[in-house]
Amino acid sequence: MTAYEHLLKYDIKPSSQRIVIMDYLLNNRTHPTSNEIYNALKDDNPTLSKTTVYNTLKLFEEKGAVLNLSIDEKNAHFDGDTSDHAHLICTQCGKIVDMEITMAPKVCNDMGCEIHQTHIYMKGICGECKKVN
């Protein structure tokens, strides 16, 4: 699916900035921060503003088009893949990698809560860092 189609699917008017940002998220599975997205895009989009990247990601999140991973205390990381999967943040290199969930966790819900989103994340050492050491 193109970024353009993805935006329409989530009821977001596809401006050129929004397309470029969504396109980056869909094609870079690195769970980037706002700043990383801005730095990656600014050369090809010289008029792009950092504020626009922040605003746009907030809009995407509100519309459900991206996930805001609060896995890292320092920065918000974003994921264009909104399907069910878990994340591991490597405490050595800081990379965030996707992990497949093979069994959904059952959570006791007798308090009458209404669950909208479930996040699973892990802290540990990623495969690459393990190989090196």
Next chain:
Amino acid sequence: MTAYEHLLKYDIKPSSQRIVIMDYLLNNRTHPTSNEIYNALKDDNPTLSKTTVYNTLKLFEEKGAVLNLSIDEKNAHFDGDTSDHAHLICTQCGKIVDMEITMAPKVCNDMGCEIHQTHIYMKGICGECKKVN
């Protein structure tokens, strides 16, 4: 278990500040922020410094004596209960409530990752807010 014993268990030298902070965490299951802890304690502990609360919580986290919940993008919340359980943050009132996990999630690990901590958190509406509306 007293705060004092809890500290010893995690190999933390029990200074008076550390005891007071750990005691608050063990007896208040509200998942407070650093600031909330500081504000709750400062009247009875007039010389307590905000920096000490931050430093102490970081130490607790490193020693594994508390969990740092990065469930909320704005502030770090701390949990003195390090046993396996999930959290729900209410998108209406902001409260964080404990939830019991009845089935542990199985996460695909064929990349050779080493998992140290697993966090599960949900976003939604808590029971109290549901009752009101």
Next chain:
DNA sequence: TTTTAATTTGTAATCGTTACAAATTTATAA
């Protein structure tokens, strides 16, 4: 004691994020 190490404290700095208002672009109406 005296000396050293550990802990605590207050202030200042850092930095990710947001508020705000102006500028620009896009949509709508005449």
Next chain:
DNA sequence: TTATAAATTTGTAACGATTACAAATTAAAA
């Protein structure tokens, strides 16, 4: 098309949680 309104983008300034740092205090060791 042109005029007007609405939406979006932009840059700057402010905010606020957290941390760096060095001095002050406390605890431990000699």
